[in-house]
Structures are given as structure tokens and as C-alpha cells.
Amino acid sequence: MNALPFRTLMVQGTTSDAGKSTVVAALCRLLRRRGLRVAPFKPQNMALNSAVTADGGEIGRAQALQAIAAGVAPHTDMNPVLLKPSSDTGAQVIIHGRVRAEMNARDYHQYKTVAMAAVLESHNRLLSQYEAIVVEGAGSPAEINLRERDIANMGFAEAVDCHVILVADIDRGGVFAHIVGTLACLSESERRRIAGFVINRFRGDIALLEPGLDWLEQQTGKPVLGVLPYLHGMYLDAEDAVQPAQSRAGRFRIVVPSLPRMSNHTDFDALRAHPDVDLRFVRAGEPIPAADLVILPGSKNTRGDLAWLQAQGWPAQLARHLRYGGKVIGICGGFQMLGRCVADPHGVEGAPGRSGGLGLLDIETELAQEKRLAQVGGQARLGSGAAFALQGYEIHMGVSNGAAMDRPAFLIDGRSEGACSTDGQVLGTYLHGVFDHPEAGAALLAWAGLQSDYVVDTAALREASIDRIADATAPVLDKLLSVLCADSPAQ
Known part of the structure; x- marks a missing residue:
């Protein structure tokens, strides 16, 4: 009672x-x-x-x-x-x-x-x-x-x-x-x-x-x-506002553009908790620092935030970053921005139209009127690497197609998800929360070049x-x- x-x-x-x-x-x-x-x-x-x-x-x-x-x-x-x-x-x-x-x-x-x-x-x-x-x-x-x-x-x-x-x-x-x-x-x-x-x-x-x-x-x-x-x-998962970056002397630098309509920035909480990672959000007008890995986050307004990236000079910086051997990951809206174009014929996120993308992945995206909501999990592989457990979730209104989809970011229980560039330096996924699972987070960081035995267990930290x-x-x-x-x- x-x-x-x-x-x-x-x-x-x-x-x-x-x-x-x-x-x-x-x-x-x-x-x-x-x-x-x-x-x-x-x-x-x-x-x-x-x-x-x-x-x-x-x-x-x-x-x-x-x-x-x-x-x-x-x-x-x-x-x-x-x-x-x-x-x-x-x-x-x-x-x-x-x-x-x-x-x-x-x-x-x-x-x-x-x-x-x-x-x-x-x-x-x-x-x-x-x-x-x-x-x-x-x-x-x-x-x-x-x-x-x-x-x-x-x-x-x-x-x-x-x-x-x-x-x-x-x-x-x-x-x-x-x-x-x-x-x-x-x-x-x-x-x-x-x-x-x-x-x-x-x-x-x-x-x-x-x-x-x-x-x-x-x-x-x-x-x-x-x-x-x-x-x-x-x-603890933030409701909305990006928490101030903590000073950390991590040897592996990750840079994330702080998009005006950035969504689900909790994707990066596990990276903030990693002692070997120096995670930095770059805001409007700030210089873009050198990094080992650049991650383009999710967005509630993909075309608007893509225009912001282009106006802030990110395309040239990304090209330079890749020339020096850096890696790039795009998550959800960030994945869509990596392609050749993002089309919004139905005006899902604003005025109908079509925007040229960053051209780092051979895909095109069309925003759909129906939102995809799904929890995803299973045994996964990243390229030809060893299998690991992965859990994530999808929240998006776009559908992507193109040759890069034939080179998936993950194979999850044998199913393809996401896309990779031909040179293996750029990876895109629709999955949020991919860094939260200890095995998947470690595998992604290893792909990006971090050699570390430390594994972040977000569930244990949250509890x-x-x-x-x-x-x-x-x-x-x-x-x-x-x-x-x-x-x-x-x-």
C-alpha cells in the first residue's frame, strides 16, 4: 500500500x-x-x-x-x-x-x-x-x-x-x-x-x-x-544545454562543431569522460584547432546547420584535416552533411530546397515526412575488425542512398548500417549513442587512431x-x- x-x-x-x-x-x-x-x-x-x-x-x-x-x-x-x-x-x-x-x-x-x-x-x-x-x-x-x-x-x-x-x-x-x-x-x-x-x-x-x-x-x-x-x-544526461568543456590533458583530441541546432550532444558524454580524450566544441567565430578526429553531430535543421558549417570555413579545414591523415565521423544529421547533397522537397525543416553537401561521402539524402525512431543493437563489426557489442538508437527524417552505402560503417547482426569513404578516413552513421557501449566506443576510438586500454562504461557512471x-x-x-x-x- x-x-x-x-x-x-x-x-x-x-x-x-x-x-x-x-x-x-x-x-x-x-x-x-x-x-x-x-x-x-x-x-x-x-x-x-x-x-x-x-x-x-x-x-x-x-x-x-x-x-x-x-x-x-x-x-x-x-x-x-x-x-x-x-x-x-x-x-x-x-x-x-x-x-x-x-x-x-x-x-x-x-x-x-x-x-x-x-x-x-x-x-x-x-x-x-x-x-x-x-x-x-x-x-x-x-x-x-x-x-x-x-x-x-x-x-x-x-x-x-x-x-x-x-x-x-x-x-x-x-x-x-x-x-x-x-x-x-x-x-x-x-x-x-x-x-x-x-x-x-x-x-x-x-x-x-x-x-x-x-x-x-x-x-x-x-x-x-x-x-x-x-x-x-x-x-548525468543533459536535458539540452551543452555543458562547459572540462580542462583535460588528453593526448587524443576530438573536435566537434557546436551547430546552432545541434541535437543529442549526449552522444559525446562518453568521450568527455575518457581520460585520454581532449574533447572540444568549436563555436561560431572560434578558430578550428588541429585534431585527431572531427565528429559532425546530429542536427534538428540539417540544411541550416550545413550552411553554418560552410560559412564558418569548415569545408577547407576538413580537407586539410583529412590530408594530414585525420579521421571524420558524421552522426545522423552530420552523416547527411558528409554527402553530396541534402534535399528537402517537402519543407520538413524549413523552406523546400536542396543544399550541396561536404562531398566527403558518395551519398545523397532526401528528408522524408515520416520520422524513423528505432532502437538498434547486436553484434557488430567495424570494417574487417573484430566483433563487438553495439547499442544505439535512430531519430531522423532522412533517407540516404549512394555508392558509399555499399561500404557500411557497421555490420550489425549481418545488416548494413551507415557508410564509409573509399579511403577509410570518413565514416557516417545514423546511430546515436554509439560511444556509450564500452566495446563499440573502444572500437570506434581505435579506428580513429587512439591506442588506449581505458574503457568508459557509461551505464556504470550514470548509476x-x-x-x-x-x-x-x-x-x-x-x-x-x-x-x-x-x-x-x-x-
């Missing part, structure tokens, strides 16, 4: 990147440890990092991580509305794991009534299967311009009548103003929903913070549920990080349960 004083609990933040995703993951892990069936939930997510679910749909990467923390398979109901920006004003709208439409911001705002119905439908299904639902908000509930038809924060909390925890990041500075200011922007009924505050990413002497905590509780009449430490060395943040968050859950048991339910 569920002994919790809630069925649904929501975690909101005073700002984006306050730590909502990790707190939800921690609470999911803690409730799982107590023997409860728990599921994560995010009504609406805007992110270019996504995952393929067991039911064949697409959700935000953070919700897949939270499902791992909860010990359950990721499902489309855990993130019923996913927005994948394709421009500054437009996004692909994904409902229950499937593409519904491409909309601009104004049209989507009107569409939110329909989206809310999908959100409540998914929430109800999860309630019928799980004892507890831990919900992640989006951005901040204090965004006044987005309050009408809100489905991501207090609009959802009011609709399902749930308690809310408010998380604030002290590392940014101004944490007390963030909390008090957020409360000031809420309605009275919304303020009553907030059960307490969590202050995240604290480093220093807690005794120096305590007077501020006392003041905050006196000013708001609400408890500080806990102060979470700044945990270094965490390996250890979830446990660390859960251990730190345990006092928060204990105090929350005490507070909720003492108070009456939200009205």
Missing part, C-alpha cells in the same frame, strides 16, 4: 537549469529504494536531446534518465509533449512520442489546449500503473507571459491538484531574490501549493548560509527542505551519479514527508 502523503509531486525551478531534472531523478531513485513503483513525468519539454522509448516513440533525454533512476522502462507517457526547436521562433511538436506538426510560437500557444488534453491523458495512465509520479516543471513558473494556457508548471499543478517543491540554484547568485521573486509572481492558490524550497549547488560553510535560510522561512512562511551540495564529476545525488537528496525527502504529513493537502 502507498503510504506517501501524495500520488503526484511536482518539482519546479526558479530558473532554467536550477536542477529540476536531477532532483526528480534523485527522488525517483529514493522512492524506488523504499519499494514504491514510481514514474517520472514532464508535461512539456523543449529540448534537442531526446531518446527512443520501448513503445517506439520519442521523449526528452532527461525523462529517460529519470526512468532509469526509477528502475522502469522509458515510455512516451513520461513526456507527452516534446518541442524540438528548428529555428528561433518555430519547433517540431511531438505528442505522445510522434510528430504532430511544425509550429511557430504563436500557433503553439493556441494549441496548448489540445496539448493539455494529451498531458492529462498520459498522467492518468501513469497514475493507474504507479504508486507515485514525480513531475518536472519547465523553465520557471514566474514567466508571466506564458501563464495563459500553461501546461508546464502551475497550470498543470492546479489541474491535477498536487504539491510543488521549488528548486533554486545558489551557484548563480541571488538565490533568495529568486525564491521570493518567484513567489511574488504566483497567485495565492499557487503559492499554497509550494511545500518548501530546495537550495541547490551549494559550496562553502553551511553555517554562513543559515541566517539567510532563517530569514527566508520567516519571510515566506515555508520551510527550506534542504541544501544540496555542489557535486563534482557527475555523469553511480544517480546514487550520489539520491544520497544527498535523502534528507530533503524525509523533511518533505514530515511537512506534508503535518499539513493538510493543497486546496
